[in-house]
Amino acid sequence: MKVFTAPRRAVRISSALMVSTPARPARARSAAEKTQRRDDILRAAKRLWNTSTYTDLSMNHVAREAQLAKGTLYLYFDTKEELFLALVSEHLQMWMADTIRLLQERQPGTPAAVADALLDASSDVVPLRRLLLLLGTVLERNVRPELTREFRREVTARVQVLVAHLPFSRPTSLRILQHLYALAIGWQHLAEEFTSSSESGMPDVPSPDPYAAEFELAMRAVIDRIASQELVTGQA
Amino acid sequence: MKVFTAPRRAVRISSALMVSTPARPARARSAAEKTQRRDDILRAAKRLWNTSTYTDLSMNHVAREAQLAKGTLYLYFDTKEELFLALVSEHLQMWMADTIRLLQERQPGTPAAVADALLDASSDVVPLRRLLLLLGTVLERNVRPELTREFRREVTARVQVLVAHLPFSRPTSLRILQHLYALAIGWQHLAEEFTSSSESGMPDVPSPDPYAAEFELAMRAVIDRIASQELVTGQA
Amino acid sequence: MKVFTAPRRAVRISSALMVSTPARPARARSAAEKTQRRDDILRAAKRLWNTSTYTDLSMNHVAREAQLAKGTLYLYFDTKEELFLALVSEHLQMWMADTIRLLQERQPGTPAAVADALLDASSDVVPLRRLLLLLGTVLERNVRPELTREFRREVTARVQVLVAHLPFSRPTSLRILQHLYALAIGWQHLAEEFTSSSESGMPDVPSPDPYAAEFELAMRAVIDRIASQELVTGQA
Amino acid sequence: MKVFTAPRRAVRISSALMVSTPARPARARSAAEKTQRRDDILRAAKRLWNTSTYTDLSMNHVAREAQLAKGTLYLYFDTKEELFLALVSEHLQMWMADTIRLLQERQPGTPAAVADALLDASSDVVPLRRLLLLLGTVLERNVRPELTREFRREVTARVQVLVAHLPFSRPTSLRILQHLYALAIGWQHLAEEFTSSSESGMPDVPSPDPYAAEFELAMRAVIDRIASQELVTGQA
DNA sequence: CATGAATGAGCCTTCATTCAT
DNA sequence: AATGAATGAAGGCTCATTCAT
Numbered sequence: 006m007k008v009f010t011a012p013r014r015a016v017r018i019s020s021a022l023m024v025s026t027p028a029r030p031a032r033a034r035s036a037a038e039k040t041q042r043r044d045d046i047l048r049a050a051k052r053l054w055n056t057s058t059y060t061d062l063s064m065n066h067v068a069r070e071a072q073l074a075k076g077t078l079y080l081y082f083d084t085k086e087e088l089f090l091a092l093v094s095e096h097l098q099m100w101m102a103d104t105i106r107l108l109q110e111r112q113p114g115t116p117a118a119v120a121d122a123l124l125d126a127s128s129d130v131v132p133l134r135r136l137l138l139l140l141g142t143v144l145e146r147n148v149r150p151e152l153t154r155e156f157r158r159e160v161t162a163r164v165q166v167l168v169a170h171l172p173f174s175r176p177t178s179l180r181i182l183q184h185l186y187a188l189a190i191g192w193q194h195l196a197e198e199f200t201s202s203s204e205s206g207m208p209d210v211p212s213p214d215p216y217a218a219e220f221e222l223a224m225r226a227v228i229d230r231i232a233s234q235e236l237v238t239g240q241a
Numbered sequence: 242m243k244v245f246t247a248p249r250r251a252v253r254i255s256s257a258l259m260v261s262t263p264a265r266p267a268r269a270r271s272a273a274e275k276t277q278r279r280d281d282i283l284r285a286a287k288r289l290w291n292t293s294t295y296t297d298l299s300m301n302h303v304a305r306e307a308q309l310a311k312g313t314l315y316l317y318f319d320t321k322e323e324l325f326l327a328l329v330s331e332h333l334q335m336w337m338a339d340t341i342r343l344l345q346e347r348q349p350g351t352p353a354a355v356a357d358a359l360l361d362a363s364s365d366v367v368p369l370r371r372l373l374l375l376l377g378t379v380l381e382r383n384v385r386p387e388l389t390r391e392f393r394r395e396v397t398a399r400v401q402v403l404v405a406h407l408p409f410s411r412p413t414s415l416r417i418l419q420h421l422y423a424l425a426i427g428w429q430h431l432a433e434e435f436t437s438s439s440e441s442g443m444p445d446v447p448s449p450d451p452y453a454a455e456f457e458l459a460m461r462a463v464i465d466r467i468a469s470q471e472l473v474t475g476q477a
Numbered sequence: 478m479k480v481f482t483a484p485r486r487a488v489r490i491s492s493a494l495m496v497s498t499p500a501r502p503a504r505a506r507s508a509a510e511k512t513q514r515r516d517d518i519l520r521a522a523k524r525l526w527n528t529s530t531y532t533d534l535s536m537n538h539v540a541r542e543a544q545l546a547k548g549t550l551y552l553y554f555d556t557k558e559e560l561f562l563a564l565v566s567e568h569l570q571m572w573m574a575d576t577i578r579l580l581q582e583r584q585p586g587t588p589a590a591v592a593d594a595l596l597d598a599s600s601d602v603v604p605l606r607r608l609l610l611l612l613g614t615v616l617e618r619n620v621r622p623e624l625t626r627e628f629r630r631e632v633t634a635r636v637q638v639l640v641a642h643l644p645f646s647r648p649t650s651l652r653i654l655q656h657l658y659a660l661a662i663g664w665q666h667l668a669e670e671f672t673s674s675s676e677s678g679m680p681d682v683p684s685p686d687p688y689a690a691e692f693e694l695a696m697r698a699v700i701d702r703i704a705s706q707e708l709v710t711g712q713a
Numbered sequence: 714m715k716v717f718t719a720p721r722r723a724v725r726i727s728s729a730l731m732v733s734t735p736a737r738p739a740r741a742r743s744a745a746e747k748t749q750r751r752d753d754i755l756r757a758a759k760r761l762w763n764t765s766t767y768t769d770l771s772m773n774h775v776a777r778e779a780q781l782a783k784g785t786l787y788l789y790f791d792t793k794e795e796l797f798l799a800l801v802s803e804h805l806q807m808w809m810a811d812t813i814r815l816l817q818e819r820q821p822g823t824p825a826a827v828a829d830a831l832l833d834a835s836s837d838v839v840p841l842r843r844l845l846l847l848l849g850t851v852l853e854r855n856v857r858p859e860l861t862r863e864f865r866r867e868v869t870a871r872v873q874v875l876v877a878h879l880p881f882s883r884p885t886s887l888r889i890l891q892h893l894y895a896l897a898i899g900w901q902h903l904a905e906e907f908t909s910s911s912e913s914g915m916p917d918v919p920s921p922d923p924y925a926a927e928f929e930l931a932m933r934a935v936i937d938r939i940a941s942q943e944l945v946t947g948q949a
Numbered sequence: 950c951a952t953g954a955a956t957g958a959g960c961c962t963t964c965a966t967t968c969a970t
Numbered sequence: 971a972a973t974g975a976a977t978g979a980a981g982g983c984t985c986a987t988t989c990a991t
Binding site for chain 2: 980981983985990991
């Protein structure tokens with residue numbers, strides 16, 4: 006039974022009166038504009054994703070947040086799942102780009118240095134982690150197979166680049182990335198589950214995330230262990 | 242308002258014709274029978290859970306699988322969420338009981354032996370891992386607070402017992418369990434995601450789970466690392 | 478979505494421990510006991526009716542309040558509607574009996590005296606009025622026609638008796654009763670609708686029912702008007 | 714999660730074959746069309762209301778009668794209760810408008826003339842009367858408080874206007890309206906209850922409503938009585 | 950007789966998706 | 971290209987009624 010209802014229609018304020026919304030062409034005609042509009046939608050979804058669940062985040066919400074009509078969303082994404090897959094993709098690409106950049110800068114040579122770099126690059130990716138939890142369960146159903154394949158292909162390609170920047174053999178580097186992934190997911194979940202929203206009046210706690218330290222410990226332990234299995238050489 | 246009711250009992254197939262359904266009293270009268278029926282429902286849900294998502298697994302499905310009417314489910318569980326919480330609870334209790342039993346038998350004294358025991362106890366808990374992913378997101382909404390509290394209390398209590406059987410200090414043991422949890426979740430997810438359901442005709446693969454080895458490696462590395470941080474003594 | 482659930486089962490306290498429930502035979506064997514049990518149910522329904530709506534008052538509630546099983550109710554009443562029809566009947570019989578008694582005592586001879594008597598007899602019949610609102614809409618569906626007929630017959634018979642105690646001709650007396658009925662219903666409804674449950678902290682208001690005065694005014698006006706239409710004679 | 718969708722548009726019967734359905738745009742785009750559609754729904758509900766109870770009148774029925782999908786109803790009304798509140802509102806506004814119009818035309822100066830006008834305006838409002846019985850019980854639950862407030866505000870406002878057209882003091886006029894309300898409700902109910910739907914083949918009876926006369930008598934008696942309590946003056 | 954577990958039609962409501970405009 | 975009204979399958983849940991015990 007629904008008792009309260011959110012106000013039905015967001016008022017579309019004309020841009021002449023309200024400049025907070027940056028000017029946007031009424032229709033996306035050029036390819037660039039279309040890419041832009043697609044991005045608008047993704048950004049809207051991203052914003053909402055920070056405070057919502059997959060189930061609770063309806064296409065209606067996204068449309069409203071993007072200040073577009075519901076139908077317009079379906080011009081750019083065939084299904085809700087495809088939209089979210091694109092969201093995962095974007096987050097993932099961004100994280101991989103960041104990580105690659107960091108590795109290029111630091112050129113870490115030791116397991117510890119690699120761990121430092123990966124950990125630094127992997128802080129603050131909570132939304133990504135939460136998205137990854139969706140993969141393989143709710144996502145990838147109701148998605149055109151070609152799209153799934155493309156997603157995997159893209160990820161694989163970038164992973165190859167990433168791996169090339171680690172000072173281990175290719176298989177070893179890949180393993181390390183997998184461990185990073187698993188640990189990130191695992192600790193993300195554990196943190197979410199057991200970080201009770203304690204209604205204590207002290208929001209600024211000294212230990213912002215008691216689990217970050219454990220995540221780091223595990224990551225270092227694993228990298229050390231794997232690295233010790235092969236002679237660390239300087240080759241990419 | 243129902244005025245006329247058609248005769249409507251589903252034909253209970255005689256066991257002579259249909260042996261798959263074990264004999265079951267038409268009505269659960271005694272407390273034992275009721276516990277049994279509750280269990281029937283949980284088992285039906287468990288069966289479906291192996292091949293379904295939380296969202297896709299409707300109460301209708303559960304009812305059908307349990308060969309009961311939808312309304313009957315609500316005699317035993319007030320909401321869908323409570324049913325699933327019970328499912329989590331059961332899985333979790335079972336895993337903890339198994340683990341405790343194993344620890345009692347083996348009385349592991351070294352980090353390696355502890356890792357062996359925990360790994361042995363944690364194989365084949367895929368459904369549990371997937372259930373745990375629900376906790377804190379979809380679950381614990383629409384559940385009577387008292388039930389959530391009870392669930393947490395029970396888990397905590399059992400964890401205390403479990404921890405007492407590990408040859409480390411209590412805080413250290415707890416940390417190790419957390420790592421076990423995180424790694425299990427993380428690798429479960431990774432395995433699910435990247436184990437493509439290859440429709441090849443060879444089900445009996447030589448490497449049943451390529452990720453199990455990695456999970457094991459990580460677990461051992463982490464336990465060793467943590468154990469090395471404290472002097473391993475023989476006390477519980 | 479149901480969030481809170483009332484405790485499922487009322488504890489059946491054994492009469493050895495808890496004497497508040499008067500002793501009651503486990504089974505109603507004699508006709509008297511069966512009438513008694515039927516009355517128990519009606520009394521339970523009556524109690525609940527004071528604070529509930531027809532829709533909200535489920536058979537479950539009645540069963541619980543009567544400390545009987547749901548199925549038992551159906552031994553005495555074939556449908557929910559029949560139970561309520563019996564409830565209406567009881568209330569109505571009681572009111573008519575009271576009114577007849579009062580008329581016998583006072584033997585009112587003037588319109589004003591008649592109004593006095595009827596008004597006195599009709600105070601505090603809120604539950605009856607609320608029940609009467611059900612008649613003809615929700616009630617009398619899903620009721621065996623014979624029962625409806627019997628109900629009407631009984632009421633008619635008692636009304637004949639009542640009418641005989643009024644100092645007007647039979648048709649006139651009947652009209653007056655009808656006006657009493659209509660006014661009672663109408664003002665009951667108006668009172669319910671516009672008596673806001675003011676959350677003021679003063680329960681003992683000086684004007685307990687501002688509408689009672691209006692009801693009385695109307696009743697007197699109508700009786701006077703009708704009485705003036707015929708020569709008031711002393712015959713019954 | 715809906716994965717496959719069968720083609721599912723209900724065939725819109727061409728007006729050549731089926732003239733009963735007036736032409737209607739497939740989609741209500743303009744504000745006027747939307748108001749129109751909202752009205753369509755209300756009219757469908759109104760039609761069904763003549764032969765149904767609140768409980769029996771499901772949203773499914775309304776949707777079918779309005780030749781719309783169930784979901785469409787919820788675009789115009791958030792809950793079933795809000796739909797019915799709108800229905801009450803419409804009926805009530807219409808009655809008040811009619812009554813005000815009549816009072817303006819006739820400008821009644823005597824109690825009898827007032828009674829004439831009010832009675833003339835209040836014939837044939839059976840559905841309204843039945844709806845009013847819902848107010849305060851089933852209605853106003855599950856309605857956004859703002860809507861309830863708005864409803865009350867509108868009614869109050871119109872009542873003020875109405876009262877201004879009666880040749881009594883404001884409080885007296887209000888009292889008279891209340892009596893009208895109570896008598897209408899009461900006699901409506903009595904009529905419904907005791908007008909057996911006699912399946913005789915003569916619909917056009919000489920006495921169309923034996924209770925209308927009694928209602929009128931009561932109304933006149935009450936107005937006279939109240940009017941006699943204050944000196945009737947010519948002011949509004 | 951009494952029980953209360955079981956039933957299932959039916960309720961209101963949601964929301965991804967479609968399509969007339 | 972954009973809109974958003976319309977759709978309807980599906981959801982969780984209730985409760986009068988039945989019937990095995």
